[in-house]
Amino acid sequence: MVVRRVLDGDTELYRVLVERYRRLFGRYAVGMLGDRDAAADAMQEAFIRAYDSLASLRNPDGFGHWFFRILTNQCHNAVARRRPTSDVAAVDLPAPDRADRLVEQAELGAALEAALKELTPEQREAFVMKHVDGRSYEDMAQLLGVGVDALKMRVHRARDALRASLRGRT
Amino acid sequence: MKSIGGLLTLVLLCLAPHALTAQEGVRAQLEARGLPAELVGDVVALAADAAAQGVPTEPIANKAIEGWAKRVPPQRITAAVRQFYTRMVQAQIAVRASGVADPPGELLASAAEAMGRGFTQEHVGAVVEAAPEPAAAGHGLSVATALQAQGLGPDRAVEIVTGAMHRGQPVAEILDMPSLARAMQARGLSPGQVGEQLMLGGGGMQGAHGRPPGSQPREGQRGERGPRRP
Amino acid sequence: MSEGNRLSQNAHRYLDGEPHGELPEAERVQTDRLLEAVRAYGESLPALDETLDDAVLAAVRHRRPARRRTGWRWLMEPREVRMRPIWAPLAAAAAVVLLWVGTRGPLGPEAPALTPTVAADTVFVRFELMAPNARDVWLAGSFNDWRAEQLPLAAGAGGVWSTTLALPLGEHQYQFVVDGERWIPDPTAHAQVDDGFGGTNSVIVVGPKGVVRS
Numbered sequence: 001m002v003v004r005r006v007l008d009g010d011t012e013l014y015r016v017l018v019e020r021y022r023r024l025f026g027r028y029a030v031g032m033l034g035d036r037d038a039a040a041d042a043m044q045e046a047f048i049r050a051y052d053s054l055a056s057l058r059n060p061d062g063f064g065h066w067f068f069r070i071l072t073n074q075c076h077n078a079v080a081r082r083r084p085t086s087d088v089a090a091v092d093l094p095a096p097d098r099a100d101r102l103v104e105q106a107e108l109g110a111a112l113e114a115a116l117k118e119l120t121p122e123q124r125e126a127f128v129m130k131h132v133d134g135r136s137y138e139d140m141a142q143l144l145g146v147g148v149d150a151l152k153m154r155v156h157r158a159r160d161a162l163r164a165s166l167r168g169r170t
Numbered sequence: 171m172k173s174i175g176g177l178l179t180l181v182l183l184c185l186a187p188h189a190l191t192a193q194e195g196v197r198a199q200l201e202a203r204g205l206p207a208e209l210v211g212d213v214v215a216l217a218a219d220a221a222a223q224g225v226p227t228e229p230i231a232n233k234a235i236e237g238w239a240k241r242v243p244p245q246r247i248t249a250a251v252r253q254f255y256t257r258m259v260q261a262q263i264a265v266r267a268s269g270v271a272d273p274p275g276e277l278l279a280s281a282a283e284a285m286g287r288g289f290t291q292e293h294v295g296a297v298v299e300a301a302p303e304p305a306a307a308g309h310g311l312s313v314a315t316a317l318q319a320q321g322l323g324p325d326r327a328v329e330i331v332t333g334a335m336h337r338g339q340p341v342a343e344i345l346d347m348p349s350l351a352r353a354m355q356a357r358g359l360s361p362g363q364v365g366e367q368l369m370l371g372g373g374g375m376q377g378a379h380g381r382p383p384g385s386q387p388r389e390g391q392r393g394e395r396g397p398r399r400p
Numbered sequence: 401m402s403e404g405n406r407l408s409q410n411a412h413r414y415l416d417g418e419p420h421g422e423l424p425e426a427e428r429v430q431t432d433r434l435l436e437a438v439r440a441y442g443e444s445l446p447a448l449d450e451t452l453d454d455a456v457l458a459a460v461r462h463r464r465p466a467r468r469r470t471g472w473r474w475l476m477e478p479r480e481v482r483m484r485p486i487w488a489p490l491a492a493a494a495a496v497v498l499l500w501v502g503t504r505g506p507l508g509p510e511a512p513a514l515t516p517t518v519a520a521d522t523v524f525v526r527f528e529l530m531a532p533n534a535r536d537v538w539l540a541g542s543f544n545d546w547r548a549e550q551l552p553l554a555a556g557a558g559g560v561w562s563t564t565l566a567l568p569l570g571e572h573q574y575q576f577v578v579d580g581e582r583w584i585p586d587p588t589a590h591a592q593v594d595d596g597f598g599g600t601n602s603v604i605v606v607g608p609k610g611v612v613r614s
Contacts, residue, residue: 014460018453026448036446040455043448047456052463053198073204109440116441120580122549131438132445137416150552152416153536159415160406163434203545232542233596239546240583242597250596280571283593309605312571316605319591342521345569346607348590353612 003060006051018047021067031128032075032121034113042078046071068143076121115165119158126154127162192221196231203235209244216255225258226275257282261294268295270304277308284311287318293328300332306341316348317368321361330368337371407431522566525604525611527576529586532559534578541574541601543567548577569608573601588613 006014022043029039050067057066116124129135129143130151137148144151196217200210213234217227233254237247261281265273273281281294289311297314301307310331317327334344347368354364411431413420423431527539537553540546543565553561553576573593575583585592589602590613604611 009465011461011465012457015453015457018456019450022448022450022452026452027445030445030448031442036448040448040452043452044456044459048459048463049201051456051460053201056195056198070202073202077204077206105440106444108437109444112437112441113444122580131435132442146550147552149554150538150549152412153552154549155416156407156412157535159412159434162437163407163430166434166437167430232545236542236546236595237597239540239548240595240597240599246597254596276570286594309570312603312605316571316590316603319603342569342608344607345605346609348605349607349609349612352590356612 003054003063007054014051017063021064025068025071027133028128029071029075031132032125033078034116038078042074043071046074065143072125079121111166115162118165119161123154123158126151127158130155192227193218196227199231200234203238205234205238206244209247212248213251216251220255223259224272225262226278229258229275229279230255257286261285264291264294265298268298270298274304277304280308280311284315287315289324293324296328296332300335309341309345310335313344313347317351320351322365326365330365333369522568523606523608523610524564525567525606526562526564528560528562529553529576530560531578536579537561538577539563539574540577541572543572549580567606569606571603571605573603575601
């Protein structure tokens with residue numbers, strides 16, 4: 001409905017789609033890139049490309065799935081661009097013997113973020129969708145166009161890798 | 171190269187509305203797969219060239235996507251796509267010489283592949299002329315290439331395919347030939363013997379071709395199943 | 401990869417929210433710690449706000465308006481998969497017999513189907529790879545736009561990985577992708593062809609009777 005109207009010329013109405021899918025997928029972008037600004041850039045780029053190609057969307061009701069594909073590609077690109085710098089060694093966590101719970105939580109979160117950077121983009125994506133977004137495998141399969149078995153494999157491998165990383169840090 | 175590509179695009183914009191649509195399609199397709207902007211630009215420029223020459227752009231876009239999926243460095247992808255495009259143009263010359271004005275992408279890709287493996291323009295022309303329509307020619311060339319890969323010479327492979335087409339065998343049956351050839355080789359036949367059987371039209375499996383048994387009686391043929399009867 | 405580096409199947413099921421068996425104490429501690437780290441991480445994630453919306457709208461106002469094309473086609477044409485009689489097995493044991501597997505339904509109206517739907521005639525084709533040391537194996541090719549981690553093979557006895565796809569008639573090029581990074585051709589295919597990038601694509605020609613390889 002909204003898509004049709006935007007295609008008919010009502011550009012301002014695109015905001016409805018932008019807000020809706022920012023809320024739905026924003027967390028995914030931030031989780032993938034670990035950085036608010038990078039995520040905002042990726043999402044903005046994705047929305048602009050979606051707008052440019054809107055006429056090629058075959059089924060107007062499928063905007064969400066279609067847009068998500070564009071977004072995942074932007075996020076994967078952004079991750080790939082960052083590859084050369086390896087900041088793994090830069091993470092230097094203090095020993096976990098502080099009494100302060102909040103600080104410990106923050107450190108744990110930071111440790112996970114560092115560990116996430118070491119995953120392949122597909123693994124990180126699946127892990128973020130499963131555990132940060134809390135999606136079901138069926139949902140993920142719909143959004144990514146990948147089978148449930150394949151997704152489980154990616155998540156399991158991500159967990160194994162993260163567990164190994166965290167053991168070294170916490 | 172990019173500025174030349176840009177200039178070309180500009181010229182095409184003025185001369186050929188068709189070209190713009192094909193380019194847009196390629197751009198959208200590549201961006202949807204996350205190819206980086208510079209690579210997209212290079213490939214779109216090639217696609218513009220292709221569209222202006224009447225060469226279908228879809229195979230070109232797919233080649234770029236293939237390279238990206240395989241994590242090939244962008245410069246290498248550009249070079250490979252450019253080479254692929256050149257081969258498509260050469261194939262187009264061969265196919266057009268046989269009277270097909272507007273060859274579909276799959277036909278050109280199959281012809282390009284065949285010519286890359288030692289099939290000549292004449293070979294390609296023979297299959298194109300024998301085929302009931304261009305799509306069938308593409309399939310025929312794929313089959314000829316696959317037969318050649320299994321040890322038959324290009325002349326023989328083309329002979330088999332064009333022979334089947336002249337006999338009126340449906341293209342679907344011709345598509346079974348590479349598998350038939352493999353099956354025969356597994357039974358111990360040499361490539362030469364495989365070629366003979368395929369020339370006869372079926373490798374001795376008359377009934378399995380889908381024609382009702384007995385509709386085309388032949389003397390001295392093997393039965394559908396089981397041993398020969400005296 | 402040593403056992404100590406991997407979570408057990410039970411732990412994965414536990415984390416997937418599926419029925420699972422008993423978890424040893426040490427492993428339960430580790431999985432809980434992982435979950436805790438995830439929760440902490442999730443909570444620390446900043447949210448994107450409406451400044452993004454403003455930025456996007458500001459950008460698109462300046463762009464060529466998205467224009468509807470008339471006569472856009474439906475995403476999926478009706479797909480017909482015809483069942484064929486099983487190929488009569490040939491004398492030699494090396495011939496591969498076609499297997500029939502139930503077709504998987506579409507994932508959804510917008511998601512691309514795992515199997516292509518272009519032609520009305522599609523045939524089931526089996527793909528196999530012997531890879532006893534692989535952790536996972538995928539199939540990528542012209543039939544799925546070379547997506548590297550979309551079509552998984554299932555591990556079977558003797559280190560043989562396999563899967564079955566419905567493919568349209570004609571030529572298809574593909575490779576196996578092992579452990580997400582090694583692209584290797586299929587030695588049993590009808591032909592091998594230079595992919596133009598320094599590698600080799602495997603080629604099969606699918607006829608109505610399916611595919612027989614070596």
